[in-house]
Amino acid sequence: MNRRILLSFLFSCCLAFCFVQKVNSQNNYTKNDIPASHSNITADQNGNLILQVNGEQFAIPEIKADRTLEKLKGNPQATSTGIYFEFGEALSAGNLYFGLINYEDTQYPQPVFFRAPANILDGKSFVNLMLLKGRYDMVDWQKREKGVIGYRVANIEGEYLYEGKIGFSGTGPFAIDTTLIEGPFINLLQPNSVTISFDTNFPIIGLIEVNNKTYQSSESGTHHEIEITGLKPSTSYEYRLVYGGNEEKYSFRTAPVPGSREAFTFAYASDSRTGPGGGERSFFGANVYIMKKIMALAKYKESAFIQFTGDLITGYKNDPDEIRLEYANWKRSVEPHAHYMPVMTTIGNHESVMHYWGLPTGDFYAIDKFPYDQFSAEKLFAENFVMPVDDLDSEEGSIYDPSKKDNDFPSYRENVYSYIYDNIAMVVLNSNYWYSPSTSFVNITSGNIHGYVMDNQMNWLKKKIAELEENPDIDHVFVTIHTPFFPNGGHVNDDMWYGGNNDKRPYVKGKPVEKGIIERRDELLNILINESTKVATLLTGDEHNYCKTHITPETNIYPEGWDKEKLVRNRSIYQVNNGAAGAPYYAQEITPWTPYTSNFTTQNALVFFHVHGKKIRMEVLNPDTLDKVDELVLR
Numbered sequence: 001m002n003r004r005i006l007l008s009f010l011f012s013c014c015l016a017f018c019f020v021q022k023v024n025s026q027n028n029y030t031k032n033d034i035p036a037s038h039s040n041i042t043a044d045q046n047g048n049l050i051l052q053v054n055g056e057q058f059a060i061p062e063i064k065a066d067r068t069l070e071k072l073k074g075n076p077q078a079t080s081t082g083i084y085f086e087f088g089e090a091l092s093a094g095n096l097y098f099g100l101i102n103y104e105d106t107q108y109p110q111p112v113f114f115r116a117p118a119n120i121l122d123g124k125s126f127v128n129l130m131l132l133k134g135r136y137d138m139v140d141w142q143k144r145e146k147g148v149i150g151y152r153v154a155n156i157e158g159e160y161l162y163e164g165k166i167g168f169s170g171t172g173p174f175a176i177d178t179t180l181i182e183g184p185f186i187n188l189l190q191p192n193s194v195t196i197s198f199d200t201n202f203p204i205i206g207l208i209e210v211n212n213k214t215y216q217s218s219e220s221g222t223h224h225e226i227e228i229t230g231l232k233p234s235t236s237y238e239y240r241l242v243y244g245g246n247e248e249k250y251s252f253r254t255a256p257v258p259g260s261r262e263a264f265t266f267a268y269a270s271d272s273r274t275g276p277g278g279g280e281r282s283f284f285g286a287n288v289y290i291m292k293k294i295m296a297l298a299k300y301k302e303s304a305f306i307q308f309t310g311d312l313i314t315g316y317k318n319d320p321d322e323i324r325l326e327y328a329n330w331k332r333s334v335e336p337h338a339h340y341m342p343v344m345t346t347i348g349n350h351e352s353v354m355h356y357w358g359l360p361t362g363d364f365y366a367i368d369k370f371p372y373d374q375f376s377a378e379k380l381f382a383e384n385f386v387m388p389v390d391d392l393d394s395e396e397g398s399i400y401d402p403s404k405k406d407n408d409f410p411s412y413r414e415n416v417y418s419y420i421y422d423n424i425a426m427v428v429l430n431s432n433y434w435y436s437p438s439t440s441f442v443n444i445t446s447g448n449i450h451g452y453v454m455d456n457q458m459n460w461l462k463k464k465i466a467e468l469e470e471n472p473d474i475d476h477v478f479v480t481i482h483t484p485f486f487p488n489g490g491h492v493n494d495d496m497w498y499g500g501n502n503d504k505r506p507y508v509k510g511k512p513v514e515k516g517i518i519e520r521r522d523e524l525l526n527i528l529i530n531e532s533t534k535v536a537t538l539l540t541g542d543e544h545n546y547c548k549t550h551i552t553p554e555t556n557i558y559p560e561g562w563d564k565e566k567l568v569r570n571r572s573i574y575q576v577n578n579g580a581a582g583a584p585y586y587a588q589e590i591t592p593w594t595p596y597t598s599n600f601t602t603q604n605a606l607v608f609f610h611v612h613g614k615k616i617r618m619e620v621l622n623p624d625t626l627d628k629v630d631e632l633v634l635r
């Protein structure tokens with residue numbers, strides 16, 4: 001694929017690039033901000049980042065997005081008769097759909113929308129709460145003198161941009177009440193503990209009551225992560241979350257003691273970024289339609305947790321506040337069921353937050369945004385999710401680390417990790433770490449390419465797999481990573497294959513690393529197959545299909561004329577690809593392993609693993625129609 005097609009492919013259709021050179025805007029970058037791991041990037045005296053290509057210099061100012069989470073929340077203010085919203089330049093005209101949320105007649109509270117929306121005119125809108133009296137008051141707000149509305153912000157073309165929640169008190173005049181605007185989410189589920197996270201509109205100390213014990217936020221704030229301890233394994237607990245003068249009640253079930261070998265089910269999918277088709281499929285940043293169906297089906301099949309590996313959102317943005325909006329929309333789509341069960345996530349290529357340059361030549365250059373501890377894809381992901389922290393820090397200290405400073409690489413914190421549930425372990429990798437979306441130009445900018453696992457992460461995987469091999473409680477290991485080792489449709493020209501081109505590899509400080517993409521794939525495969533007896537399945541995504549590929553000792557995995565050593569494989573594993581959670585589709589393509597690939601479909605899919613002791617049964621259903629897509633006894 002030529003590099004321009006490759007770039008537009010990777011970037012999707014979500015970016016409006018601008019061509020800028022030699023601008024004189026003011027930014028705040030200094031040379032010290034530029035990681036030594038990059039090349040041909042500097043800062044000018046005005047604080048702009050400068051890219052040097054073939055002796056020419058190009059600069060671009062930071063793009064401040066119009067659509068950000070804070071703007072689309074609309075700064076709700078109470079009046080004598082309702083709630084006033086102001087969206088400013090984020091949205092001049094559109095509709096505000098609103099409705100009361102009943103927290104008592106369902107386990108999964110969501111707004112029940114009123115029969116007509118409020119108009120958004122000149123960036124302003126007003127919800128008249130007096131309309132929600134009498135036969136429209138299904139939450140008794142007039143008697144209780146408080147209530148919560150959900151509100152959905154749509155532009156004049158009917159595209160949904162955000163769905164928020166806001167509480168009010170009084171019967172007129174009204175006041176804005178302390179509101180739980182995001183969550184609660186069940187995180188870090190263990191046999192004896194769990195962490196519950198949520199966000200409030202006002203800074204408060206949140207309280208959670210479990211089993212007659214009260215736990216509270218460590219300090220007053222709007223983001224809360226509260227650890228609940230002293231729990232019994234495999235036990236269901238109700239929890240009561242108290243915020244301001246309000247409360248919500250949900251429940252969770254603790255994980256079994258490792259090695260209990262109880263029967264349980266978990267679900268797997270990835271790739272839920274905005275899809276075509278309009279409506280809820282094209283909610284700003286996410287395919288909310290399919291995600292809601294996935295969550296409901298996962299609950300219906302009594303899943304203990306869901307693993308979701310990358311491309312949650314459309315992403316590829318310069319402004320972190322726009323990424324925050326997309327994450328908020330994705331989290332809202334899973335929220336009703338995520339009050340009860342963990343949704344485990346990591347990064348794909350679309351979670352990218354980046355500096356990018358569009359040159360007059362038509363070429364685009366993009367790299368992970370720095371300073372990494374403030375703006376990188378890795379930082380924004382960690383800010384938005386509560387995932388386990390493992391003992392892998394970054395690529396600092398690797399053979400190609402260019403300086404002793406600790407700002408050369410972003411963090412693996414919360415995007416590479418492992419967890420244990422009963423007798424299985426899930427090892428979560430990140431193949432879009434320190435990702436430069438303009439993969440074809442990493443020789444100029446330096447950076448990692450789509451699909452490549454760098455040295456420190458691979459060494460961590462090797463150590464982790466060896467530990468699990470020795471752990472008597474673990475029978476099965478699942479390894480999940482966004483990019484397939486063996487792409488089948490849509491990403492045959494990248495992922496871990498690049499059309500069979502092993503030249504592809506990251507550059508650090510202007511120099512290519514030693515191993516090419518296919519050699520690195522083989523090193524990873526060697527760990528999963530030859531150094532492990534427990535790795536049952538490789539769970540991948542990125543390609544927006546479901547299919548499974550049987551990697552046997554006989555499967556051809558090399559390009560014609562491969563002149564390097566071929567990996568001898570001593571057993572077989574399946575690669576189960578499920579990027580069918582709503583992103584735009586790709587058809588199947590021919591590869592050396594096509595004869596070993598089966599049940600390829602572009603229908604939406606959710607994969608279930610039913611685990612009971614030594615046995616694993618895989619079942620794949622279409623969450624939209626409940627059609628059976630595939631089934632297999634894995635062990």
Ligand SMILES: [Fe+2]
Pocket residue numbers: 310311348349350482541542543
């Ligand atoms: Fe992807």
